[in-house]
Amino acid sequence: EGIWRLSKLSVLVQNDPGKDFLQIHIGLLQEIAKVIKFPVASMLPEEAFSVVRKSFDARKILKEAKFVYTVDMDVSKLLSLEPRTWDFINRLEPKVGLIEHMPSEKFSRDLTSLVHHIKDSNGTLPREQEHDIDSGESHKCSAARRPRIAVVGSGPSGLFASLVLAEFGADVTLIERGQAVEKRGRDIGALVVRRILESESNFCFGEGGAGTWSDGKLVTRIGRNSDCVLTIMNTLVQFGAPKSILVNGKPHLGTDRLIPLLRNFRQHLQSLGVEIKFGTRVDDLLIQNGHVVGVEVSDSTTKLQSDCKKLGFDAVVLAVGHSARDIYQMLLSHNVDLVPKDFAVGLRVEHPQELINNIQYSALANEICRGRGKVPVADYKVVHYVNDKDENSPLKSESTSRSCYSFCMCPGGQVVLTSTSPSEICINGMSFSRRASRWANAALVVTVSTKDFDALNFHGPLAGVEFQREFERRAAMMGGGNFVVPVQTVTDFMENKISVTSMPPSSYRLGVKAASLHELFPSYMTDALRHSLSMFDKELPGFISKEALLHGVETRTSSPIQIPRDGDTYESLSLRGLYPVGEGAGYAGGIVSAAVDGMYTGFSVAKQFNLFHGDI
Numbered sequence: 001e002g003i004w005r006l007s008k009l010s011v012l013v014q015n016d017p018g019k020d021f022l023q024i025h026i027g028l029l030q031e032i033a034k035v036i037k038f039p040v041a042s043m044l045p046e047e048a049f050s051v052v053r054k055s056f057d058a059r060k061i062l063k064e065a066k067f068v069y070t071v072d073m074d075v076s077k078l079l080s081l082e083p084r085t086w087d088f089i090n091r092l093e094p095k096v097g098l099i100e101h102m103p104s105e106k107f108s109r110d111l112t113s114l115v116h117h118i119k120d121s122n123g124t125l126p127r128e129q130e131h132d133i134d135s136g137e138s139h140k141c142s143a144a145r146r147p148r149i150a151v152v153g154s155g156p157s158g159l160f161a162s163l164v165l166a167e168f169g170a171d172v173t174l175i176e177r178g179q180a181v182e183k184r185g186r187d188i189g190a191l192v193v194r195r196i197l198e199s200e201s202n203f204c205f206g207e208g209g210a211g212t213w214s215d216g217k218l219v220t221r222i223g224r225n226s227d228c229v230l231t232i233m234n235t236l237v238q239f240g241a242p243k244s245i246l247v248n249g250k251p252h253l254g255t256d257r258l259i260p261l262l263r264n265f266r267q268h269l270q271s272l273g274v275e276i277k278f279g280t281r282v283d284d285l286l287i288q289n290g291h292v293v294g295v296e297v298s299d300s301t302t303k304l305q306s307d308c309k310k311l312g313f314d315a316v317v318l319a320v321g322h323s324a325r326d327i328y329q330m331l332l333s334h335n336v337d338l339v340p341k342d343f344a345v346g347l348r349v350e351h352p353q354e355l356i357n358n359i360q361y362s363a364l365a366n367e368i369c370r371g372r373g374k375v376p377v378a379d380y381k382v383v384h385y386v387n388d389k390d391e392n393s394p395l396k397s398e399s400t401s402r403s404c405y406s407f408c409m410c411p412g413g414q415v416v417l418t419s420t421s422p423s424e425i426c427i428n429g430m431s432f433s434r435r436a437s438r439w440a441n442a443a444l445v446v447t448v449s450t451k452d453f454d455a456l457n458f459h460g461p462l463a464g465v466e467f468q469r470e471f472e473r474r475a476a477m478m479g480g481g482n483f484v485v486p487v488q489t490v491t492d493f494m495e496n497k498i499s500v501t502s503m504p505p506s507s508y509r510l511g512v513k514a515a516s517l518h519e520l521f522p523s524y525m526t527d528a529l530r531h532s533l534s535m536f537d538k539e540l541p542g543f544i545s546k547e548a549l550l551h552g553v554e555t556r557t558s559s560p561i562q563i564p565r566d567g568d569t570y571e572s573l574s575l576r577g578l579y580p581v582g583e584g585a586g587y588a589g590g591i592v593s594a595a596v597d598g599m600y601t602g603f604s605v606a607k608q609f610n611l612f613h614g615d616i
């Protein structure tokens with residue numbers, strides 16, 4: 001009885017419908033029938049099965065490429081079967097990694113219904129006598145009114161914190177320096193077509209945060225099946241994401257799907273009473289007796305001092321992302337603890353997508369047809385550990401080990417400008433849902449730490465930011481201005497030369513210029529990149545190619561600082577009432593992990609304001 005989970009069901013590409021992730025089809029029923037030893041696959045009732053996971057597997061060690069499924073079987077729905085056939089199914093036995101009896105129904109709630117469930121089971125809404133007004137906690141709000149919470153930043157972490165807090169009944173104001181997606185889209189258009197960079201509305205700033213004009217990959221290292229990730233995924237489906245993200249082994253949205261999703265998210269927040277202030281930048285925190293009591297904001301579309309306003313709040317959730325360098329500076333001025341953190345810096349490599357398809361899939365490459373075929377466009381993930389002990393290591397003289405790895409790989413995507421200031425160049429990658437462009441790009445980055453910042457004379461909590469800025473400026477100089485990006489073919493980079501004549505085309509729309517990228521970084525980085533590239537070429541023969549173009553620079557792979565906070569309450573350890581969250585605070589890296597961090601911070605703040613009792 002109950003639910004049985006059947007894993008590692010492999011269906012050959014030719015027997016699979018391909019892109020429909022939820023469909024139970026005859027090829028899959030045949031695999032299920034084999035596992036449960038049922039003689040006639042076509043007799044199995046489709047409604048008894050649901051797809052939990054579907055991934056594509058074209059590893060070279062396999063003779064033929066396959067889709068690999070995990071499926072849940074609801075035994076109660078097999079009752080429609082002819083009773084004599086039950087005999088076969090009675091033989092079902094758990095088998096490690098293949099057949100598993102699920103103890104209970106798997107948790108799969110969206111955030112709104114989760115909060116309602118918590119409210120019901122805790123009997124929650126704030127009980128007035130429990131508000132702590134006379135016990136010295138003078139900064140907690142009075143019992144008579146709802147707590148007023150400012151959430152600063154509408155990236156994934158800010159959106160999810162706002163959602164939880166609003167669902168629990170807090171009075172939430174969401175403050176965003178950038179613009180709503182409609183206006184932001186026009187600003188990004190002006191950047192890509194007319195080279196006008198709006199410093200407050202661009203690829204990093206605006207509704208949805210850095211994750212909006214992005215690749216929209218929803219992969220995370222937190223654990224695909226964890227309750228928190230499933231809750232985020234279900235909530236995204238609630239707001240319009242396709243259900244396939246719940247089962248796809250490598251879920252991906254793409255910018256075109258993210259934009260309407262964010263509009264739905266916004267409308268839901270507004271229906272819960274959240275006030276959303278776009279084009280409003282937080283410039284300062286208002287602090288009394290070591291406790292945040294509000295924020296100072298200004299209209300980010302003008303530069304007039306007279307636009308400054310002071311707004312009172314009971315707590316501030318700071319979800320500003322890793323490009324809000326002015327906020328880091330402001331926090332330092334209030335003696336908020338900021339700790340420098342290791343991160344990674346490097347270049348973005350772009351290959352023709354066809355080349356990557358050929359490397360990864362060989363015979364299957366023809367199936368792809370620019371995002372329309374059965375088989376997903378090929379991606380890759382490479383990592384090399386450059387060990388100082390290794391005889392051939394370029395770091396032998398350094399007594400340091402570093403990792404060099406690919407990051408944020410965008411198959412069928414394009415390279416975009418993620419600078420927030422015209423004197424700096426930094427880039428990243430984005431794609432649309434079909435991933436149909438002619439190019440495949442990925443960052444190739446090398447880990448850096450405080451020792452490296454010191455070597456360039458950057459010290460203190462913001463040394464990492466200065467380190468990033470240094471290479472962003474160097475890249476802007478190498479490009480010659482006007483957002484032109486310096487590039488070099490991988491083959492030239494390997495040989496320390498530039499050949500201006502035979503440059504492959506780039507997906508980057510604002511122009512590229514041949515440059516000596518091998519001279520951009522300190523030698524330990526160039527050597528580590530070069531050494532790793534030759535290793536990657538062994539793994540993916542053809543990766544080093546005249547058609548592969550390196551673009552400079554990729555600096556904002558994660559936050560260069562962390563804002564220490566309490567592990568349970570999520571409150572800053574150095575400033576009461578401040579809740580640092582998401583990537584900018586050093587607690588997430590990517591859309592899903594930022595959303596999870598925002599969600600938990602929302603729960604934690606709600607709990608501290610007695611909006612619910614009990615555990616999550």
Ligand code: FAD
Nearest residue numbers: 153155157177209210211214216217282321582583590591
């Ligand atoms: P952010 O998304 O950075 O949001 C912070 C928000 O705060 C911004 O909207 C900003 O305008 C606002 N803000 C900042 N300062 C202030 C202020 N003073 N006042 C008011 N508002 C302020 N991750 C993935 O998982 N998958 C991907 O495919 C992927 N692709 C990416 C592609 C690109 C081009 C970029 C730039 C990033 C990509 N990322 C991707 C990373 C991902 O976008 C981030 O990890 C994620 O958005 C971090 O979420 P966050 O909420 O912490 O911060």
